[in-house]
Amino acid sequence: MTDTLAAPASTASTNGKIPVTVLTGYLGAGKTTLLNRILTEDHGKRYAVIVNEFGEIGIDNDLVVGADEDVFEMNNGCVCCTVRGDLIRVVAGLMKRQRPGKPAFDAIIVETTGLADPGPVAQTFFVDEDVKAKTQLDSVTTLVDAKHVMARLDDSREAREQVAFADRIILNKVDLATPEELDAVEARLRALNPLAPIVRAERSNVPLDQVLGLHAFDLDRILEVRPDFVNPPHGADSHVHDEACGHDHDHGHDHDHDHDHDHGHDHHDHDHSHGARGHAHQDDIKGISLSLDRPLDGAKFTAWLDRLLGEQGQNILRAKGIIDVQGENRRLVFQAVHMILEGDLQREWGVAERRWSRAVFIGRDLDEAELKAGFEGCAA
Numbered sequence: 001m002t003d004t005l006a007a008p009a010s011t012a013s014t015n016g017k018i019p020v021t022v023l024t025g026y027l028g029a030g031k032t033t034l035l036n037r038i039l040t041e042d043h044g045k046r047y048a049v050i051v052n053e054f055g056e057i058g059i060d061n062d063l064v065v066g067a068d069e070d071v072f073e074m075n076n077g078c079v080c081c082t083v084r085g086d087l088i089r090v091v092a093g094l095m096k097r098q099r100p101g102k103p104a105f106d107a108i109i110v111e112t113t114g115l116a117d118p119g120p121v122a123q124t125f126f127v128d129e130d131v132k133a134k135t136q137l138d139s140v141t142t143l144v145d146a147k148h149v150m151a152r153l154d155d156s157r158e159a160r161e162q163v164a165f166a167d168r169i170i171l172n173k174v175d176l177a178t179p180e181e182l183d184a185v186e187a188r189l190r191a192l193n194p195l196a197p198i199v200r201a202e203r204s205n206v207p208l209d210q211v212l213g214l215h216a217f218d219l220d221r222i223l224e225v226r227p228d229f230v231n232p233p234h235g236a237d238s239h240v241h242d243e244a245c246g247h248d249h250d251h252g253h254d255h256d257h258d259h260d261h262d263h264g265h266d267h268h269d270h271d272h273s274h275g276a277r278g279h280a281h282q283d284d285i286k287g288i289s290l291s292l293d294r295p296l297d298g299a300k301f302t303a304w305l306d307r308l309l310g311e312q313g314q315n316i317l318r319a320k321g322i323i324d325v326q327g328e329n330r331r332l333v334f335q336a337v338h339m340i341l342e343g344d345l346q347r348e349w350g351v352a353e354r355r356w357s358r359a360v361f362i363g364r365d366l367d368e369a370e371l372k373a374g375f376e377g378c379a380a
């Protein structure tokens, strides 16, 4: 988790409480793109951003604009196990930064990992007394990738949860879908969440007043779907374990929610391996982090990545990386969602910055040894 402070000051807080916006959406939907828009737009406000990422190499931190300013890293915990504890600590830390009589920032934005159920994140703002006293959940905004969301709604419970939980849905990447496809997607989203307004966007270009300061989080609505949303007792359905529980996580609690009747959601029915490398979430989804302290050959790397995405793009839900290319002073940043690849030479490496190549691949049936060998084979 990373915390970034950006831009100058003043938004109305709610009853003196700092408004919190939770940004969610499946892997690659456009959350960071939206965040970067928020952080760079000339709005005269100061936002604290908390990024929780999947995969243990801090790539997302680096892709958020201005992240160098004020970053602290936290365990990349699995969102359903540890994030709430982390979040409480980060928010508490942010609160301490307030200057007397003047908040240090106008709002908090939390970007969840693409594999997260936003429920436990939103719960944080209701169940921890300190956090509750100082913050107010403004809205949960869910980004949706117009091209890939249908498949994800079929195969991912988290994707459905994210839509069901939204106060506002941003149907992003409209450039990648036909008007008919967009209508079909909207109908599907509507069925999962009849109330949240759906805003269409390209490159997450929604006006900020469509995302921030909405006063849209509707506790009553959430309580209808998750009656024990607020402070669920230990041992009860939806109880979210954190370090305050003071016990080993038992694996026998179901989430009694989900609008689409995909019930029996035991959030520990993912394969929870918190091993050093692959952090498996859903049974078969894992994240593979690769890194190399030597520069890569740009042509070899591009050819390898193209071939990999061509052959295994169906299984690669998300890939991204920052590459040190031989003979190039700028960092090569690449991003992929399935077979759609974008790459860019971005800013120069800093003088004191560690120059290395790192990449994360998140997907199904990925062969770690093969990926590692392919990646390292691109060394210059």
Ligand SMILES: Nc1nc2c(ncn2[C@@H]2O[C@H](COP(=O)(O)OP(=O)(O)OP(=O)(O)O)[C@@H](O)[C@H]2O)c(=O)[nH]1
Pocket: 025, 026, 027, 028, 029, 030, 031, 032, 033, 034, 060, 113, 114, 143, 172, 173, 174, 175, 176, 201, 202, 203, 204, 318, 335, 336, 337, 342
């Ligand atoms: N064609 C197209 N690409 C987009 C659009 N919005 C974002 N992208 C690209 O999609 C990729 C993923 O965008 P991100 O903003 O990083 O997505 P994310 O939701 O933060 O991804 P994770 O944090 O990995 O879950 C990047 O390559 C973006 O440039 C869009 O509207 N159209």
